[in-house]
Amino acid sequence: MRDQKLWTWHLAAGAIILFLLGLHMAIMHLDALLGIFNPAGGHPIDWANVVARGQSMAFTMNYILLLGAALFHGLYGLRNILFELDPAPPLKKALSWVLILVGVGLFIFGTWAAWVGHQVASIT
Amino acid sequence: MSNGNLPEQIVFRIRRFAPGRDKEPVWKEYPIAYEVGMTVLDGLWKVKETIDPTLAWRASCRMGVCGSCGMLINGKAGLGCNTQIAELGTAVVTVAPLANFPIVRDLVPDLRPLFDAHTALSPYIIRADTAEQEEPTREYYQSAEQMEAYLQFSYCIKCACCMAACPTCATDPVYSGPVALAQAHRYNTDTRDDGFEVRKEVLADEVGPWRCHFAGECSRVCPKGVDPAKAIQLMKRQLVADALGLRKKPPLAQPVEKPEGIERRPGIPEAPPPTV
Structure with a gap:
């Protein structure tokens, strides 16, 4: 059951990455069409636009969701590659725990950074 | 010469x-x-x-x-x-x-790893009406389209050429391999079979289709023209749909009654009685 569920989450994370990364690319490169995400006008990477997006809770949540999806998708893929090297069962277990701890650690750090960025942007 | x-x-x-x-x-x-x-x-x-x-x-x-x-x-x-x-x-x-x-x-x-993996996935028709299976009185109805869904996978002769060509089998001894997985899919797709849940107990775990990278070498070398790589991808789709609760369980084929009131054409012999 475990691998069936992990694989399903792997695919779901891939779909989330595709959508959110697609959105990011569109905002950054199709600014003529998606001007609403750049309220200060001008270029999408103008500091005023970066701050405006940072003030938005929806964008902050998007960043956190994208971070979670990318971490899960990437680390599960890495786990598959490592498992194909046929490590001994105890090493498999240890590898899984290392990847879980790395993933959770990076997610907490990234979430904290996105949240602090949102707070700073809100008082700017 | x-x-x-x-x-x-x-x-x-x-x-x-x-x-x-x-x-x-x-x-x-x-x-x-x-x-x-x-x-x-x-x-x-x-x-x-x-x-x-x-x-x-x-x-x-x-x-x-x-x-x-x-x-x-x-x-x-x-x-x-x-x-x-x-x-x-x-x-x-x-x-x-x-x-x-x-x-x-x-x-x-030594093909024992192949046959062990094959046996573990119950490659046979599983259904509740065992009495009808043991002593068949009628035939299970299956349309041509339903048979087409699994027919090519039933051509497998278990020669193990696909296993020898598979890059995942080369590195991962836990992986069931194309023979066993294609046969599991063959029975999961058969409308006469009701054993998806039984096979899922094995397939959903580490031995299942998850390590297949779709290299396609199994299909390239198969001497019978079977496409095990396709079976494995279809199986992944089926299992993911199942995990999401979206799998549509096809209606189980039922035994059909012998038609009544039909005259048999003259000169056509009756089917021989079952020998097994």
Whole structure:
């Protein structure tokens, strides 16, 4: 059951990455069409636009969701590659725990950074 | 008799190994006379009969049905009986045992890992009405479209060529491999079968289709034209839909009544009674 569920989450994370990364690319490169995400006008990477997006809770949540999806998708893929090297069962277990701890650690750090960025942007 | 493309003499370069006697495999060369229509299996017989009677391989039907004579021929997995030497187009024919299996002797692989994985996935019809299966009184109805969904996968002869070509089997001993997975899909797709949940107990775990990278080598080498790679991808789709609660369970095929009031055409014999 475990691998069936992990694989399903792997695919779901891939779909989330595709959508959110697609959105990011569109905002950054199709600014003529998606001007609403750049309220200060001008270029999408103008500091005023970066701050405006940072003030938005929806964008902050998007960043956190994208971070979670990318971490899960990437680390599960890495786990598959490592498992194909046929490590001994105890090493498999240890590898899984290392990847879980790395993933959770990076997610907490990234979430904290996105949240602090949102707070700073809100008082700017 | 000679062939236009091949010399009258060809050389069989064969990997020899007897575990327990030899420390490591060695390559030996056997020159034999080529005859038109000669298959790799014919060549092996000729080597055994005229040069080295100790050469060992496994073969039975010599017509691509039994799946016994799977071997690596010029580096590619295939059936010895199905491979014409003229098609290879080389004067030196290299023959080795199937990769990814322990070797019993010379060209004889130990296929137990394949059959263990195959057995673990219950490759047979599973349904609740066991009494009807044991003593069939009627036939289960299945449309042509329903049969088409699994038909090609039922052509598998378990020759293990796909397992020898699979890059995942080469590195991951836990992976069930294309034979077992394609057969599990073949039964999961059969509308007469109700064993999806039973097979899922095994498939949903580490041995399931998750490590397949869709290299497609299994489908490329299959001597029966089966597409195990496709079966594995369809199986992944089925299992993901199941995990999301989106799998549509097709209606189970039911025994159909014998039609009444129909006159049998004259001259058509009755089906013989069941023998098993």
